[in-house]
Amino acid sequence: MPSTVEDTASCALCRRHLLVGEPARLYQDPQSKRFAKVCPLCYERADRRGWRAEGRPIVAVHANPPSDHLLRERESLIDRLRGQLQSVEFDLDRVRSALAKAEQQAAELRGIKRELKDLQGEVRKHEREVRSLQDEKRRAEERAAQAEAAHKSEIARHHSVAAALDERAAEMAKVAQVQGQLEQELESQRARYVELAEARRKESDARHVRRLALEAFNRSEHIERVVAIARSLGDPIVNVRCDGLELPRPVKITVMWDISWYEYVVRLDLLEHTVTVEETRRGDDPRELPAAQLEPNGVLRADRIVLAMQAYGVGQSAASGR
Ligand SMILES: [Zn+2]
Numbered sequence: 001m002p003s004t005v006e007d008t009a010s011c012a013l014c015r016r017h018l019l020v021g022e023p024a025r026l027y028q029d030p031q032s033k034r035f036a037k038v039c040p041l042c043y044e045r046a047d048r049r050g051w052r053a054e055g056r057p058i059v060a061v062h063a064n065p066p067s068d069h070l071l072r073e074r075e076s077l078i079d080r081l082r083g084q085l086q087s088v089e090f091d092l093d094r095v096r097s098a099l100a101k102a103e104q105q106a107a108e109l110r111g112i113k114r115e116l117k118d119l120q121g122e123v124r125k126h127e128r129e130v131r132s133l134q135d136e137k138r139r140a141e142e143r144a145a146q147a148e149a150a151h152k153s154e155i156a157r158h159h160s161v162a163a164a165l166d167e168r169a170a171e172m173a174k175v176a177q178v179q180g181q182l183e184q185e186l187e188s189q190r191a192r193y194v195e196l197a198e199a200r201r202k203e204s205d206a207r208h209v210r211r212l213a214l215e216a217f218n219r220s221e222h223i224e225r226v227v228a229i230a231r232s233l234g235d236p237i238v239n240v241r242c243d244g245l246e247l248p249r250p251v252k253i254t255v256m257w258d259i260s261w262y263e264y265v266v267r268l269d270l271l272e273h274t275v276t277v278e279e280t281r282r283g284d285d286p287r288e289l290p291a292a293q294l295e296p297n298g299v300l301r302a303d304r305i306v307l308a309m310q311a312y313g314v315g316q317s318a319a320s321g322r
Contacts, residue, residue, distance in 0.1 A: 012036030013045050023057035026082070033090050035082055206242045210307060212275075213251035213266035214240060218304040220277040222264060226255050227303050233257040237286070238298030238305055248274070253305070254293050256286040 009018050016039060018024050024037045027046045035054065038046045046053070217223060230236055236255045243250040248269035255262045263281040268274075286294060299308050 010037075011039035011042055013038055013042040016041075025057045026054040027051035028054055028086075033086060033093070035086055207307070209242055209249050209268060209270075210240045210251055212268055212270075213253065214298065214305055214307065216266050216268070216275040217253055217264065217277055222262075222277060222279060223304065226262070226300065226305070229257065229260070230300055233259070235300050237294070237296045238300065238308075239293050239295055240298045240305075240307065241293070248272075248276075252280075252293070253298075254289065255300075255305075256289075256294070258286075260284055261286045261289065 010016060011018065011024070012027075013036075018037075018039055022039060024039055025043060025046075027036050027038050028034065029036065029049070029051050036046075036051070037058075038051075040057070043053075226236065234257070236257050239252075239254040239256070241252050243252040243265065248267035251266045251268065253264045253266060255264075261283050262279060265278055265280045267276045283289075297308050298305050
């Protein structure tokens, strides 16, 4: 129990006995929560101390001397009750502060719950990130596998291209070989053409020689016998051929019927411009002669032997020759 108001009739600050009818006032010290009775002379001191005035001034009603014991007891009871009230208020303050503390703790608990909730949200967010990272990793692995496959197919393509290039090179080599063969063939064709041209020139020369030989033969006496025999046996087969390249140039003239043949040799010296015609052989059956000598290339026309058209050369070029 507080003992603040033990001496109910004295001032708490100046300790002076309160006079009868003097209006004392009840103050409370906010720190100690104690109540104190203060005389009117000490109001300002109490105010300066920060005490709080409780209610209106109390007029001390006790008698001096305290003859009225009942009144003193009542006043004492009031003081005790005030002390109890003060104690209750003190307890109430503690309860209030406990309540405030509890509320604060509840608020803290709510804050913690919010933080926990936030943390759970954070955890879920992290889990989502982990899942997305796993997805990303899986996609990256798929891309890597695709890139690997693409790389392999690229390598295969390079190999096939290289093989195609090799094949191409082989073809080129083959083509070059064929080209070489063709060039060789062309070269041999050129050589053959040169040979043909040379032969043509010689042939042309030979034709000229044969014509000269026939002109000599037609001027000789031997033509008269040929013409005579032809009157009875018909036109003969005539073969005129150069018989060598020596000088004078020998030209062999063979005149054949079914049952007889004559062979003459005309020798021409083109340099000396001399000519001789002589009969070299005769016979009955022309089949005893070599086949080349049986080929007809001259005809008896009226009283002279001329070269047949086919004797003028080879193929169409005969027209351009003489
Ligand atoms: Zn006082």
